[in-house]
Amino acid sequence: MESDNKQALITAASRGIGYHIARAFAGKGYHTIIASRDKLRGKAVADKFRILYDTNVEWRRLDFRDKESISRLAQELHPPPAAVVINTGNPLCEPCDPLDSGYDDWLDAARIYLAGPLYLASQLVKGALQTQHEISVTFISSISVVEPMRYLGVADTVRAGITRWAKLISRLHAEKGVRANVILLGSYDTPGARTLVKKIAELTSSQPKDIWEKEVLGKIPCKATGNPDELGNLVFSITTEYKYISGAVIPVDCSMSRSVLI
């Protein structure tokens, strides 16, 4: 079993959550592959990290709504990287009350949060098994999967299924060196989070700063968004170092969720 492959794929990593995770991998000398849609933005980030950390960083095109781009990426990465972090973008219907969403809104959320990520992860794990390489897949999800939030309801209903895949695959193929985990994030100050807050403010005729105070900070017991460096290091460690963590669902939310997971 091949196990010293220092290559990582981080999807949806040209900004926000994925960017900080990719930075952690590049900073630790990994050959880091950043995948996203916009070539200019993705290449600029890869160039920046390559220079900053003097390590191999490259950008590849990936659109979770486009099956061909997922298949192409999986074929190009053969054998697959030992470390895979699957993060994604945001669905068209967000903010969106599930009762107001249309059939196409559900399909779009399913593409970006379930079909795309799980099709990619399945192809990569299959490639690792075929080539007898270890692989560790970490999914980035949201604490709103267990602490429901009205405006994120479509996305969260759909992405709850990711944990089932991670549990099944990590149990079926554990002896072949396959691990899979899911991280449930609290709130991070990212361009995506700011856009969502702006849209909720428009929808509710409020000011974005009031929504940020009430709907973001107000819902977090420690009244602060997460530290992106801390997150990057945590995801790096779970994906590459802590081999005994597998099939786990890990909240990183400053106790934002009122429920206990077990």
Ligand SMILES: NC(=O)c1ccc[n+]([C@@H]2O[C@H](COP(=O)([O-])OP(=O)(O)OC[C@H]3O[C@@H](n4cnc5c(N)ncnc54)[C@H](OP(=O)(O)O)[C@@H]3O)[C@@H](O)[C@H]2O)c1
């Ligand atoms: N920020 C938070 O507080 C928070 C909390 C919990 C969960 N999350 C989840 O974390 C994920 C990232 O959120 P964020 O706040 O970092 O968003 P963001 O700032 O908008 O960044 C989104 C990233 O995803 C890429 N992307 C968008 N659509 C894509 C697609 N169809 N295929 C591949 N890549 C795509 C974007 O690049 P391109 O546009 O170039 O593709 C960009 O790199 C989301 O799924 C979000 O629900 C975030």
